[in-house]
Amino acid sequence: MIPLGHYLVVSAILFAIGTAGVFLRRNLITILLSIEIMLNAVNLSFVAFGRSHGTVDGQIITFFVMTVAAAEAAVGLAIVIALFRHRESLNPDAFTSLKW
Amino acid sequence: MPDTLLFYVFSAVAIGASLLVIGQRNPMYSIMLLITSFGALSALYIQLDAPFVAMAQIIVYAGAIMVLFLFVVMLLNAPQEDAAQWDRTHPLRRPGVSRFGAMLAALLTVQLVWALLRVTDAGAAVGGRGDVAEISSVRSVGRVLFTDYVFAFEATSVLILVAMVGAVVLAAREEKR
DSSP, rough: OOOOOHHHHHHHHHHHHHHHHHHHHOOHHHHHHHHHHHHHHHHHHHHHHHHHHSSSHHHHHHHHHHHHHHHHHHHHHHHHHHHHHSSSSGGGGGGSOOOO | OOOHHHHHHHHHHHHHHHHHHHHHHHHHHHHHHHHHHHHHHHHHHTTTTOOOHHHIIIIIIIIIIOOOOOOHHHHTTTOOOOHHHOSSSSSGGOOOHHHHHHHHHHHHHHHHHHHHTTTTTTSTTTTSSSOOOHHHHHHHHHHHHTTHHHHHHHHHHHHHHHHHHHHHHHHHHOOOO
């Protein structure tokens, strides 16, 4: 069997990749994708811990994380569409003014 | 042994695909690679005796959320990052704020490694405790979901309704008056 620590390491690496993506990319859609990577890393931790404790709670929290991710993606992409309509750009550096 | 091998293969696929996601300039490729990463992750969930989560990962994440992303990328028709206008340099070699961000990401990695080294029972194999059939069956997941977590479940439905209304309001074209 695979030790719990290995799952946690994979989860940590994925989370770090997601964080790096949020900081380094200059594209709103890629930033949202990086957030999805981070949420998935957390999901993997939840399921691994739940399995290691012998309960289903980890899977249920994962289910809630997925629904929240769906809501976040819907609202985030709506904001991206609205921003793109005003500026014709996806670069977050283009949105520096508070009002247009 | 095949279990361990499969774990390493799918972990490598998930991590590699995620790395390529943030390495791409074209969001279309990023989304395709992220779907690959989600597929590998769902294989890991199956190894963890969580078939419900694995299927939800494929159907909800790869099937619904990623299609939403693809739809927006196609709708906006902006495949490339505005590289020419702002920067063509590699993100790690960019000055100022970006380097600070990269430093923060590296700091987070160091912290995570430090925390993982302090986990005492990290060597214990998962699946030591609990009955596999009891944990992995959708029936038991559903029973706990609709009894212990029923309030959270209902609150989630309200959240999704609010998100739907919010998305429609935000993305709707402003009417000319």
